[in-house]
Amino acid sequence: MLIFKQQLAQVIAGLPLAKDAGLTAPAIEAAFSAPPKPDMGDLSLPAFPLAKALKMAPPQAAAKLAEALQQQQLSYCSEIRTAGPYVNFYLKADALARDIIGDVNGRSPGDALEQWHYGDNESGNGKTVVLDISSPNIAKPLGVHHLRSTMIGNSLKRIYEANGWRAVGVNHLGDWGTGFGKLIAGLCEAFPDIALKVGRKHTTPAEIEASFQGWSAEDLNQIYARFSQRSKDDPALEDAGKREFAYLERALDATLDDDDPETAHMRRNFRLWEYIKRISLREFEVVYRLLGVKFAPWPLVYPELKQMYERDGAAFFREYGLYTGESYFVAGAPYCKQLIEDAKKAGIAEHSEDAYVIFVDGKDKPPILLLKDDGATSYHTRDMAGGRYRRDHFQMDKGVYVVDFRQGLHFKQLFKGLEMLGHEWAKECVHVEFGLMLGKDEETGKWGIFSTRKGKILLLHDLLNDAIETVKKIVAEKNPDLAKDAGRLTEIATRVGVGAVVFNDLKQGRRNDVKFDWDEVLDFSGETGPYMLYQYVRLGSVQRKFRERYGEVSGTPDYAKLTHPQERELLKMIASFPEAVERACRENEPSVIGRYLLDLSALFSSYWTATKDEGIVGDDRNLSQARIALVGALRKVLGRGLALLGLRLVDEM
């Protein structure tokens, strides 16, 4: 309703009454709300601030304001009434329809999602936000809990873009740390022949590839878990893990061509690590493809991606996020070393308990750990380095870290530490925290964290496939014609099934823990992704019916025909979409859009049933034309909104 709020706020701010009270247009605009019931008007303005400034009772102030406004000749306003301390505005039906549908069609021309930009704004123009999203650890399969950062982050990226920002998605892979030393130690112990072969100088990539034929991230995870478990009571194994990691770390700075044992050792560890990464990413890609998100290894290596980036950087960042593993800041870019030097030079790093640390919040609070007592970097160091890198390479104005809430302290320290180094931009960095994915314990009935430790991890890939298969069954039952085409069925079932899982995750406020209920996720009735996609399909099929019956019709419809009360509600709902897009961005909260779309879908579904007998497309051609204009606008808004959540659209299901 922004377009009307703005116009009215201008008018009101110009009144002597408002001037006396010191009310400005922006303040008035923000004060508007929707009346609780449709028959109470379309917009409502509480008169409390006015009453206070003019020192009169609120209802009296409301009456005075209404009186002044009634003399203003507002073309789009049919009536202004007071209800106690509120001034309620009734907008003219045809003005509502003409302005709102016109606005939608102006900003969302055509029939392709790519052209739909109604709801967008320019508030972020010229600024770059870098979003840290997904960021799984390698050498472990993706579990259901990885859905959250990936899809909240993906949605936020799109929402920022809709708010005018250039948005760069970064997948900050956990691909570094002493854990990889243990994994390598465990791997070499269990598969000495592979270790031997990989370490030899002349072993070709194809031979290494063959050695790891059929390996999965879960295999790696098992090897790590077993070794890690054993090393708990065996200091020798603990040391072995540290030693292997040290060789890996040294390999980054070495030329690996020599034949001496030290070099061979480094080479072996480095190659093993590369393959650990390759096995993991290959597996991640399958899931990311299902989810509809893409990441490109950064810096770019593949020629076609490089070309695309050079041709149109903005388009590239819209389509691809970037993989920048933690290792990159140790190896590829010398950011960690530089950071440590700078911290020492600035005098904020100090020696404590054999480590280098920065106390960001007094000596009694945990500090940032810059260098461990064994000289290795910690994740603090790598995140600080990563932040600087993002600033330097992507001109980051704002950093958004989509990471679960348990890392709250870490990010607080991170931002503070960067500020202490003189980086003002760190003030614009936020930790967009989210709740955990909880599973129900069958025995105790209590909700608890999905754990990798107990080995009871629910794989994201399995969940998505299950959802897809469930959708296939439902389609076979409800839409047999569609089910006959196996290719189409798979495509649609994928979109609907994945959409169900994704929306289940995005529909509630991100801070809440998600209580994952298998039955509920696979139940597609009520407030679900499939419900909204279903409404989207209905909107499309009623448009199709109109074209079949009346053909292509041009000219402005007779909007005065839209007298159905729900048509008015739908129009107002459409008009408030831009506010949802703005608020979702301001609060880093995709569920704002999710909630909005559920309300929009429910309202339309109700309208659909209410008009079932006469038909949205019926015998009255002019009425049908006006209604189909409304339907067209609704479809564009719903489609655009779903895309902002990261759902993919379907035209039948």
Added chain:
RNA sequence: GCGCCCGUAGCUCAACGGAUAGAGCAUUCGCCUUCUAAGCGAAUGGUUGCAGGUUCGAUUCCUGCCGGGCGUACCA
């Protein structure tokens, strides 16, 4: 101990300081010859954890309790 988050209908969640606190699920009752019933309508269901405070107005802000979750330098 200190710090962060949370507590709303039987369950899962909404409500950007505003009017009679709303949805979905579950339960009960209705509605498909038609543009897809993955839908719609209705009924039932509340001392918003407790006690104070600020305010014309508090689920929302502040303080204190109670209850739950998480974090608290060498795993990230």
